[in-house]
Amino acid sequence: MERKSAAGSIRNKERSKKKFLDAVGKILRTKGYTALKVNSIAATAGVDKKMIYSYFGGIDGLIDEYIRSQDYWSRVTIEEIEKIKPKLDDGGKSFMEEMFLSQFDYVYTNKEAQKLLLWRLSEPRKALKKLTDTQEENGEYIFKLLMDPHFKDNAEDVRSIMAIMVSGLYYLNMYAAINGSIFCGIDINTPQGRDKIKKAVSFMLHHTYENL
Structure with a gap:
């Protein structure tokens, strides 16, 4: 009993x-x-x-616990990456492509994640700073495991490209959710528009791996 x-x-x-x-x-x-x-x-x-x-x-x-449960990149933990065991022979290209496309859909469908992003931009808070630090820690692990060994002297250039891609995907979703769905003539709120963005992500990622 x-x-x-x-x-x-x-x-x-x-x-x-x-x-x-x-x-x-x-x-x-x-x-x-x-x-x-x-x-x-x-x-x-x-x-x-x-x-x-x-x-x-x-x-x-x-x-704090709520924040940890909602952010996409903070949930891509070192432990989870080790479980996935991403391919190393392509320098992490397939892994990163899957992560970017998944992030794009995750933020779009998760209204709480959108509010959390706005919160992070609006108020300094220890929990939010801790979330950012966790993201950076997990991201650093990915870079050192997959991308730095592949790109060698061009690794910092690749990090800059990845920063633009991650922040761009965040912004497109936030823009579509709050101020309107049309951005550069692409309707982010339609399947056709989102598919165009996804194809562009894949193009940029493949171009980066082919030319750096």
């Missing part, structure tokens, strides 16, 4: 934690990050606000 009770407590805890995380996402989507307060999160989750401190150590811990 004690084992069942302990297991039940663990399940209840996980359900409550998920309710809190979902509540953060809902508030972020509908009201923005300025509305993320303990009372509003607890009311939205339908769970006693004391549990925020019990489960996460406070609202900062809750928001």
Whole structure:
């Protein structure tokens, strides 16, 4: 009976934690990050606000965990990369192509990720800075594992190209979601338009690998 009770407590805890995380996402989507307060999160989750401190150590811990769960590149962890075991013989080209195209779709379909991006550009916050640091750490691992050995003296040039591609894909999705869907005559909100962007990503990536 004690084992069942302990297991039940663990399940209840996980359900409550998920309710809190979902509540953060809902508030972020509908009201923005300025509305993320303990009372509003607890009311939205339908769970006693004391549990925020019990489960996460406070609202900062809750928001930190939420942020980690939402950002695409921070979830491409070193551990996950090692599980995938990307091909090394093509200098990471196929791996990076898959990552770019997946990121493009992820941000487009995930409204919370879009709000999180806006938040990162609008407010200095330790959790957001930590997220950026995690991204850089994971990105550095990818570069050193796949791209630096392949491109050698041109590695820094390739990093610059990748920076433009990542930020460009972020911006296109944000622009289409907030201010309009047409950018340079391409409708980012249509399958045809998105397919054109994806083909352009593949073209730029292949061109980079062929010419550097």
